Every structure is written in structure tokens, then in C-alpha cells.
Amino acid sequence: EAGVTQFPSHSVIEKGQTVTLRCDPISGHDNLYWYRRVMGKEIKFLLHFVKESKQDESGMPNNRFLAERTGGTYSTLKVQPAELEDSGVYFCASSQVSGGGSPLHFGNGTRLTVT
Amino acid sequence: DAKTTQPPSMDCAEGRAANLPCNHSTISGNEYVYWYRQIHSQGPQYIIHGLKNNETNEMASLIITEDRKSSTLILPHATLRDTAVYYCIVRALDGTASKLTFGTGTRLQVTL
Numbered sequence: 001e002a003g004v005t006q007f008p009s010h011s012v013i014e015k016g017q018t019v020t021l022r023c024d025p026i027s028g029h030d031n032l033y034w035y036r037r038v039m040g041k042e043i044k045f046l047l048h049f050v051k052e053s054k055q056d057e058s059g060m061p062n063n064r065f066l067a068e069r070t071g072g073t074y075s076t077l078k079v080q081p082a083e084l085e086d087s088g089v090y091f092c093a094s095s096q097v098s099g100g101g102s103p104l105h106f107g108n109g110t111r112l113t114v115t
Numbered sequence: 116d117a118k119t120t121q122p123p124s125m126d127c128a129e130g131r132a133a134n135l136p137c138n139h140s141t142i143s144g145n146e147y148v149y150w151y152r153q154i155h156s157q158g159p160q161y162i163i164h165g166l167k168n169n170e171t172n173e174m175a176s177l178i179i180t181e182d183r184k185s186s187t188l189i190l191p192h193a194t195l196r197d198t199a200v201y202y203c204i205v206r207a208l209d210g211t212a213s214k215l216t217f218g219t220g221t222r223l224q225v226t227l
Contacts, residue, residue: 106158
């Protein structure tokens, strides 16, 4: 079974540019989560999809971040325009069901560097 | 979600058991205890989780005290590859609050 895959693995962009990160969850997983880790900080929750619906987007830092999951399969996270403080590693995770007994499985992340 | 307290770092000799403690004194009856680890800059890796009873899988064992206020993750025969940051997380059973909240974890260093 393929795990959670994220693309690209690395991205370097200039301040003000746009970047789109992609996440393909494990097949059959309705729940998809985005997290990020900025330098020296803890891993922070961004948002949670159940199929194509946003269940919880309380962690989204501001309106420069837009997450979509059309069709309830893969998801994209767009940052527009990127700022220096957006640099970090963005992780995606998926789980089969929403309940607390269903583990989240993480991808290896996209390392974003904004210069 | 209830907060957890872990020691910032621990050392363990290769081949020995690594016992990682976690306090979660405010845990409620509908919250699981989860353990994840992060090796280098890889994504967090699921290890094990439990509600009340002790649990064991191919990676580790989880011992939860009877009052559920603390737990211990046991890696029975630690190897150098187990060097990582280990996170103890309390997670609500209710599906509407199913996100994981990461703290600072315990940095485990396995040495020769």
C-alpha cells in the first residue's frame, strides 16, 4: 500500500511569488490534514478535510493560504503571495476515519524556502 | 485536548530497552494516548496508541497506568535507527476533534 505522498519535496521561491503544494493521501482515506513546522518551532496543525469538505481550518495562519480538495482525493495548499515567515516544512497526513482511534499517517513533507 | 509533559531528552544504549515516560494528568475518559516519532526531517511516524489497556505491536509497547494519568513507551531493543524525537499526544475519541496537537517531545539518543 502506497503511503501519503507529497510533491514537490523541496521548493525555493522568492517573496511575493506563489507556490502550490500537493498531497496524495493513502487510497480510501477520507480524512486529510495539513501541518507545518517552521524553523525552531513545534509541528502545528493547519486544517482538516473530510472528503472534500473543510472540517476544521482553525490553524490556517491567514488568507494567503488556500487549501482545496476537489473530488475528495488529492489536496493542494497554495500560498499566495509567499512571505519569508512561510518558510518551513509542510506535512500532509491522512486517516481512514475521523475518530480518535484511527491513526494519522504522514508524508515526508515539502520543504519550502522563501527568499 | 489534555496537555502532556515529557522529558526534553534521554539517552539509551543500543540493545537496551528505551523507556520514554509521559504525564497526562488531565486526560479525560474519551481521550486516547498516541505516540509518534520524527526521525531527522522525515514526516512524523505513527508508533502506537491506546485508551486504557496496555498495547503492543511490532514497534513498541505502551503501558498506561490504571488512573490513566501517565504512560510509558517501551522500545524493547533500541537501535541507532531509533534515534528520534518522540511525541506523546492525547487525542479526543470524538471525531469532531480528531487533529493531533504536537508538543516538544523527547529527543532520544541511542548510543553504541
